[in-house]
Amino acid sequence: MKWEVVIGLEIHAQLATKSKIFSGASTAYGAEANTQACAVDLGLPGVLPVLNAEAVRMAAKFGLAIGANVARRSIFARKNYFYPDLPKGYQISQYELPIVEKGQIEIGLEDGVTKLIGITRAHLEEDAGKSLHEDFHGLTGIDLNRAGTPLLEIVSEPDMRSAQEAVAYMKKIHSLVRYLDICDGNMQEGSFRCDANVSIRPQGQQRLGTRAELKNINSFRFVERAINVEIERQIDVIEAGGEVRQETRLYDANKNETRTMRAKEEANDYRYFPDPDLLPVVLDEKYLDEVRATLPELPDQKQHRFEDEFNLSAYDASVLTASLETADYFEQVVKLTNEPKLSANWIMGDLLGALNKNDLGIEQSPVSADRLGGMIKRIADKTISGKIAKAVFDAMWQGDATADAIIASKGLQQITDSGAIEKMIDDIIANNPQQVAQYKSGKDKVFGFFVGQVMKQSKGKANPQQVNELLKHKLK
Numbered sequence: 001m002k003w004e005v006v007i008g009l010e011i012h013a014q015l016a017t018k019s020k021i022f023s024g025a026s027t028a029y030g031a032e033a034n035t036q037a038c039a040v041d042l043g044l045p046g047v048l049p050v051l052n053a054e055a056v057r058m059a060a061k062f063g064l065a066i067g068a069n070v071a072r073r074s075i076f077a078r079k080n081y082f083y084p085d086l087p088k089g090y091q092i093s094q095y096e097l098p099i100v101e102k103g104q105i106e107i108g109l110e111d112g113v114t115k116l117i118g119i120t121r122a123h124l125e126e127d128a129g130k131s132l133h134e135d136f137h138g139l140t141g142i143d144l145n146r147a148g149t150p151l152l153e154i155v156s157e158p159d160m161r162s163a164q165e166a167v168a169y170m171k172k173i174h175s176l177v178r179y180l181d182i183c184d185g186n187m188q189e190g191s192f193r194c195d196a197n198v199s200i201r202p203q204g205q206q207r208l209g210t211r212a213e214l215k216n217i218n219s220f221r222f223v224e225r226a227i228n229v230e231i232e233r234q235i236d237v238i239e240a241g242g243e244v245r246q247e248t249r250l251y252d253a254n255k256n257e258t259r260t261m262r263a264k265e266e267a268n269d270y271r272y273f274p275d276p277d278l279l280p281v282v283l284d285e286k287y288l289d290e291v292r293a294t295l296p297e298l299p300d301q302k303q304h305r306f307e308d309e310f311n312l313s314a315y316d317a318s319v320l321t322a323s324l325e326t327a328d329y330f331e332q333v334v335k336l337t338n339e340p341k342l343s344a345n346w347i348m349g350d351l352l353g354a355l356n357k358n359d360l361g362i363e364q365s366p367v368s369a370d371r372l373g374g375m376i377k378r379i380a381d382k383t384i385s386g387k388i389a390k391a392v393f394d395a396m397w398q399g400d401a402t403a404d405a406i407i408a409s410k411g412l413q414q415i416t417d418s419g420a421i422e423k424m425i426d427d428i429i430a431n432n433p434q435q436v437a438q439y440k441s442g443k444d445k446v447f448g449f450f451v452g453q454v455m456k457q458s459k460g461k462a463n464p465q466q467v468n469e470l471l472k473h474k475l476k
């Protein structure tokens, strides 16, 4: 049987407000446990929540950026459940009338193929506290600092057909919230995480299969792995004559497996009802126009501008605009060098390669945009060859010096004095009569041998173009 995979994601993006969604308590990460939850966050008797206007503005900004319908009127609802990290006994969320509905986003797949993914809704809600299992010797600690932190839950249509598509979608949303400056995107700190809903169905069947929901995955790598092992599990279950149960599962990265957490709850289990303490959120045209005016250049717009303005391929432009930090870095390098293609190649090749290898983001790069730009300038003005530049780049990566300082201290300037190069060539020709004879008898390949010899003798510093020209001339 051929199976089709169906995936829908629920992404939780923590909104980058200073204070909580319904109180004035700080949202700063990393404070001592239970020092940042106030009476409102805990739902103590007699307190009233007051909606944070900034959280609303951020949600509206997101809605406008994905071409969605931003509701003129939305409602907060209570989602009732018991859990130790939720002392109120309910989470304030949005249910029937969310603030954002019906948007879409384009994801890039291999070979320049793109696909539109529908976004069903995005709603505002508060986060719960955190249960701590380490350091408590068989007990569980509760830290309520996170209670009341504003979240935007972004729910996709079940439009994805593979783990790769799900990762591309998650990365695109991550990039977008960073561009919009509404979420810091820090996945280690839990500011951006997702639940992946996964099902399979026989190829050609319209009806959706029963899904499992994989909870709280906080890295792109884990999303891909978790979905893939879950797909295999479901295929195994069905092919062995069983049925997939609708349930919530947990991905264990150490064992690379998913396991049952609980049977999946239905919406009616939560007894949602409109929160009587909060007014409906009413937004008018003027407000939305104001928010629209604050939208920055979005990832797709930036990509197209990079293609036009810098004459880059769609692929290059998409890599360079995948994150705002990379795009800013690139633009700064080009401003210095005026060499878009050369700069793109260095950033996408050596720089991103080294960053990936060391698990660093571009904002943590040991080589700043100014430093890389300084080096690229020296390639462009032929002070160094592309090959020597690799050594300069390594030295910049490891140490704390500019390209110019490294070139000067190591004497890496290219030899462009044709007299000096000619002298080396003459010696090499004199010392290798056999190869000269081979070349003259038509063995063109031997030419590479001579180039190699000159480079060796000049320690890589002879200008390659000059070497080629002079060699051709002398071996005629």
Ligand code: ADP
Binding pocket: 006, 007, 008, 009, 010, 155, 156, 157, 158, 159, 197, 198, 199, 208, 209, 210, 211, 213, 265, 266, 267
């Ligand atoms: P809940 O809030 O109970 O998890 P929703 O119906 O809101 O349920 O769906 C949540 C997510 O699950 C959405 O992203 C949706 O696209 C996805 N989804 C729903 N049904 C399926 C299915 N059969 N297979 C895969 N994903 C699904």
Ligand code: MG
Binding pocket: 010, 195, 213
């Ligand atoms: Mg869900």
